[in-house]
Amino acid sequence: MESRRDVFQAIADPTRRQIIEMLLKKPLNVNEIAENFDVTRQAVSLHVKILAECDLILIKKQGRERYCEVKIEELNQVAKWVNYCRQFWKEQFGELDKYLTKIQSNKLSDHDSTEQ
Amino acid sequence: MTAQNNSRDFVISYEFNAPKAKVFNAFSTAEALNEWWGPVQTKNSVVSFEFKSGGIFHFKMESPGGTNYGRFVFGKIQPYDLLEFTNSFADEHANVVPAPFDISIPDRIFYRIIFTENNGKTTITMTGQPVDATPEQEVGFISINKGMQEGFGASFTQLATYLDKSNA
Numbered sequence: 001m002e003s004r005r006d007v008f009q010a011i012a013d014p015t016r017r018q019i020i021e022m023l024l025k026k027p028l029n030v031n032e033i034a035e036n037f038d039v040t041r042q043a044v045s046l047h048v049k050i051l052a053e054c055d056l057i058l059i060k061k062q063g064r065e066r067y068c069e070v071k072i073e074e075l076n077q078v079a080k081w082v083n084y085c086r087q088f089w090k091e092q093f094g095e096l097d098k099y100l101t102k103i104q105s106n107k108l109s110d111h112d113s114t115e116q
Numbered sequence: 117m118t119a120q121n122n123s124r125d126f127v128i129s130y131e132f133n134a135p136k137a138k139v140f141n142a143f144s145t146a147e148a149l150n151e152w153w154g155p156v157q158t159k160n161s162v163v164s165f166e167f168k169s170g171g172i173f174h175f176k177m178e179s180p181g182g183t184n185y186g187r188f189v190f191g192k193i194q195p196y197d198l199l200e201f202t203n204s205f206a207d208e209h210a211n212v213v214p215a216p217f218d219i220s221i222p223d224r225i226f227y228r229i230i231f232t233e234n235n236g237k238t239t240i241t242m243t244g245q246p247v248d249a250t251p252e253q254e255v256g257f258i259s260i261n262k263g264m265q266e267g268f269g270a271s272f273t274q275l276a277t278y279l280d281k282s283n284a
């Protein structure tokens with residue numbers, strides 16, 4: 001399966017997460033973003049391109065500059081997923097807890113029977 | 117800008133009244149997973165299971181509404197301290213498929229579980245993040261590990277705060 005261009009693809013990379021964080025503070029152009037990283041401007045430019053393809057940022061022209069802005073409503077998907085995931089694992093660990101209690105009490109009763 | 121690598125916000129912790137070998141082993145055999153793993157709404161069963169780095173755990177989830185499959189691909193396995201895997205929805209051949217419901221979730225999610233024991237009780241701490249999926253990463257977790265050090269890091273703590281504010 002091809003990897004999709006979606007909000008999760010956008011945030012899967014640590015550099016892209018940092019770019020999003022920076023853009024949440026204020027819109028920046030690619031040069032301003034690149035100043036904050038050790039990687040090349042080309043590498044930053046590629047991350048910006050991926051973020052735009054994932055529909056997570058908007059690139060606005062202002063004169064000769066192109067400014068990047070985060071599309072906040074898209075980030076809400078991340079919050080929704082995190083909540084879903086939290087709920088799912090809470091439930092799973094609840095089941096695991098029951099299982100562990102069961103095998104431990106079985107063991108205790110085995111132990112009791114050998115002592116009898 | 118300084119990257120703050122020490123804060124992670126996508127972390128789930130849970131304490132079990134059992135030693136860590138027992139908790140770890142609940143992930144390490146098909147027999148154990150059959151007992152507890154899978155959504156509570158569905159009837160879950162293990163299709164295949166190979167507990168080694170790169171090995172696949174393929175499982176079936178049946179409900180009146182239909183049958184879905186899921187899979188883990190294991191990464192690092194360090195008994196009884198650490199376990200890594202990616203989790204996805206899958207087809208009957210264990211190929212990754214998108215989640216079969218409305219809410220959008222990542223196709224592949226990388227999880228790392230750390231087991232710590234104290235006075236016979238075990239705390240597991242689980243960190244999760246979407247995978248920037250390429251075949252190399254899927255098998256070796258090469259750059260995922262790098263990403264994982266930052267986890268759902270400072271960005272997401274700030275994001276959560278930001279979203280709270282903007283939704284208020």
